[in-house]
Amino acid sequence: MSLKIRLARGGTKKRPFYHIVVxxxxxxxxxxxxxxxxxxxxxxxxxxxVRIVLNTDRAKHWLEVGAQPTDRVLRFLDTAGLLKREARNNPEKAVPGAKATERAEARVAAAAAAEAAKNAPKEVPAEEAPAE
Structure with a gap:
């Protein structure tokens, strides 16, 4: 039997309260x-x-038996000093998607075109040459 140490939700709508259970x-x-x-x-x-109340002796027992904590419970166990949680790093998570990249490039190109049009010398109408 695979055991998990996880959160069980209680409380009312929009007022969450969780029990840490095995x-x-x-x-x-x-x-x-x-x-x-x-x-x-x-x-x-x-x-x-009283935000987090945890029976550390029983948690140690269940970890020794082989129970696997979920990520959120692992954070609690890390602050209690029972387990070490490795910090996660996903630098690709912040990279914008393809559509957002296209929109940003189009915005930069439009701004550059507007700037070039604003800085371009104004054409003066050529005077008409006298007719011969």
């Missing part, structure tokens, strides 16, 4: 779980001590 990976998010390890209240300030 559950079978196949069970639904808010469904059956094996043990409740703590709580997470995202509505509280980040420096509030």
């Amino acid at each position: 559950a079978d990976a196949r069970s639904p998010r808010d469904g059956r779980f094996i043990e409740k390890l703590g709580t997470f209240n995202p509505l509280l300030a980040k420096d509030n001590e």
Whole structure:
């Protein structure tokens, strides 16, 4: 049986509250779980001590048994000092897509054309040559 340490959502609409639970990976998010390890209240300030309540002894036990934490729970375990979470880096995430790149290039070309038209010397109409 594959075990996960994950969040189970509680609370009302637009007022989330999460329980940190150990559950079978196949069970639904808010469904059956094996043990409740703590709580997470995202509505509280980040420096509030009751924002994350975690039973570290039981968390250590489940990690030794082989339970895999989700990414968010891994952050909590990292702050508690139980596991080390490697910082993720995806520099390609910030690169704009193809359409956005085309639009930006078109905008730059239009601005350059407008600047060139503004700086171009104005043509003075040629005086008519006297007729012979």
